[in-house]
Structure formats: structure tokens, C-alpha cells
Amino acid sequence: MPRVKLTDAAVQRIKPPTREARQVDYWDQHLGSFGLRVSYNGTKAWVVQPRALSKGKWTPTRVTLGRYPALSLADARQKAKDALRLASEGKNPRDALKADKARLEDESRNTFDVLADDFLAKYVKRKGLEAKTLREYERTLKGADVAAWRDKPISSIGKRDVHDLLDTIVDRGSPIAANRTLAYLRRFFNWCVERDVISAAPTDRVKQPSKDNRRERVLSNAEIPEVWAAFEAETGLFGPLFKLLLLTGQRRDEVSGARWDEFRSLEGDNPVWEIPGERTKNDLRHIVPLVPQAVEILKAVTRVEDSPFVFTTTGETYVSGLSKPKERVDTFIAERRTKAGISEAIPHWTLHDLRRTVSTRMHEDLGIQPHIVEAVLNHISGHKAGVAGNYNRALYLTEKRRALEAWANHIDKLLGRLPQTNIVELRPAVGATSE
Missing domain, CATH: 1.10.150 (DNA polymerase; domain 1)
Structure with a gap:
């Protein structure tokens, strides 16, 4: 058992012993209980041999720390010092190594x-x-x-x-x-x-990065034609999708995930869109009467063969990632304003604001009763919330159709497509305002 000054150069120079010798231990001159075991097949392993407490006696205990070069000399020497310290405290360093190994294995599983x-x-x-x-x-x-x-x-x-x-x-x-x-x-x-997988959450005391303001953005009657023109310029699937968001007032995921089998009587007098409960926010089936403008948009969408989805490019899933087409819409509006000599940018708005716009304009411009607007939007609040909602299951199909027709014609009026006399409107509510 030779003693040598273990350095990186010395470790590299050490040659394997003969087959007859099988293995040789080289003990460090600096840290006596620390050494390198070299086998005849060329394997080099770091070892430490402290006197550990076992069954009431202090006995030499050999501990293998790891193989060279995977475990460097510096790291092996530190591990040896840790093992010697544990042994001096009456702890078995083998147990500590087993615990470290188990922890590493556990971490590799707990990704x-x-x-x-x-x-x-x-x-x-x-x-x-x-x-x-x-x-x-x-x-x-x-x-x-x-x-x-x-x-x-x-x-x-x-x-x-x-x-x-x-x-x-x-x-x-x-x-x-x-x-x-x-x-x-x-x-x-x-x-x-x-679940005791980690001791502390990395999200502890992490503050919200932004103030969660309640959104109030509603498109004005002057902005709706601008937005609609940008939808017209958006080719492919996203233009029709965005138009349906504004025409129907339904949620973004409900429109983008629409399936062909949800639409009824597109060629008939009373077409409807029946959204199943598993696709609605409140888990309730929702029937949306379809106005002629919405039916026209749906019929113009190119159907992908064997796909259930209306808005799809792959046929396997419905479209997602609406941020880029929304950016194109914003760019179109900005460029159009610049050409018209308007320096002011349109205030920031989101696709969800289209739904709020439908609600607000139906209330304020068209005088549609609140419970009918709620029915159109599939809201469970107000008159249908709580105990009252258990008894009020009215679908209001006729009223919803009239409301959506009034809204679609209101848009057509803003776009200059309908004369005043052809507009279907409901009697304005008291205190209603318009822009």
C-alpha cells in the first residue's frame, strides 16, 4: 500500500497492476485515510477509510467515493473530508452516501x-x-x-x-x-x-408582475368599422373567426373550437349553433341563434375533409395562437389611420373586448333587456343566478334571435350597408345612450 502525493498528474501516471496483483491502493500523503484504488483492468476509484462507530466499537470502514475521472481529485478529497467528519461524529459515512445516491435517483424521477x-x-x-x-x-x-x-x-x-x-x-x-x-x-x-416532494415552493413571496386591472374596454361605434375592415383584410381563417366573435358575442375558445356538427339548419329559416356543455365556461349547453350574416361567413369557410373543426389548418386540432393575427389586425388599423392623416392610435383592445362590446352596445344602443343579453352571452348571473336560476331555465330563443339580428344590423348600419329604415331595432331602454 504505497503512499504518494496525490495530484492530477500523479493520478494520470499511475499504471494498472498485473492481473496477479489484481488491485493496488495508493494512499494520499496529505490526507492519510484517503486514497486511490487501481485495478488491473484500469479502473481507478477513490476510497476513504475512516474509523467508524459500529456496534459500540470504532472499526476501520472502507467507503468507495466514486470513480476517476468522473469524480475529480478535488471533489473526491472533499467527499473524503466529509466522510471523515461524519465518522468522527459517530455517523456511518456509508449511510450518508446511500442517502445522497437515493436523493439523486429521486430527483431524476421527480422532474x-x-x-x-x-x-x-x-x-x-x-x-x-x-x-x-x-x-x-x-x-x-x-x-x-x-x-x-x-x-x-x-x-x-x-x-x-x-x-x-x-x-x-x-x-x-x-x-x-x-x-x-x-x-x-x-x-x-x-x-x-x-406531497413532500420539495421543502419550499419557488413561487413563495413572488409578487404578481402586473396589476390585475378590471377590464372596461368597449369598442365605440366609430371603431367598429375600423376593426371590421381589418377583419376583412385578414385572409384565411382568422378574419371569419374574428367576425364571428363580434357578431355572436361568444367566447374566444368557443368560436375557435367550433365543430361542424354543432350547427343546425344552416340552409333553413332558423339556423342555430348548439355549443355542448363540455365546451362552455359554465358547463351548460348553449344555443346561439345564427343571423344571416353569421351563416354567410360559415358557408364561406373552406371545409377540411374529414375534420370536425370549422377553424382548422391541420384537420386534427382547431386553430390557436391568435396573437399574431391580432397583431396584423392592429397593424392594418394603424396603417389605415396613418394614410387618413390620423395621428392618434386606436386605444389598446383585446379579442375578449369584442364580447364586452356586444354586451354594452346591446344594452346602451339597442335597448335590449339585460336578461336577454345575459342569455345571448350565456352568463349565469343576475336573474338566473343562485336559487332563481334553478327555476329559470328559459332559453329565450326568439328573443335571442331578435337581439342578435338587431346587433348584426347595427353593425351593417355602421358599415353603411343598411339604410336607416331597414334596421331591426328594439325599443331603447330608459337612460340608454349611443355614440
């Missing part, structure tokens, strides 16, 4: 992606959360924003990683989406803490 799957199956789906919330959890935990986290041990994801992720989302112009991402991540990481 962000694996735990995200567990969370979706054991928490989100078991909770029976609504379909939209499930989609938001899946978008947050399985989407492109967290792609770099997927194979990382969840214990290695820190607060800095969370802040970097939120900053990226804010920088691309989606501050509210960043707030929601934080909320979903916080619930996920807290669940991991509850």
Missing part, C-alpha cells in the same frame, strides 16, 4: 414534467375543475414557456427561474397572462410541497 403529469391527473382532473381551467393548467405546465424546465429536477427550479419566466411573458406583451401563469404555478408548486 418538472413528471410531476406536472401527476398534478394534472391527481389534483386538477380529480377536482372536477371546468374544462377551461383544465386547459389553462395544461397550457401553463405543458406549454412552450416551461419547455426548458421539463427535464429538470423540480428541486433545482428556484425563484430566479420563476421570475425569468414571468419576465419573458410580460416582455412579449402579455402581463395579465403572466399573472395567471404565476397563479397556476403557485398552486402546482404548493401541491408538490404538500
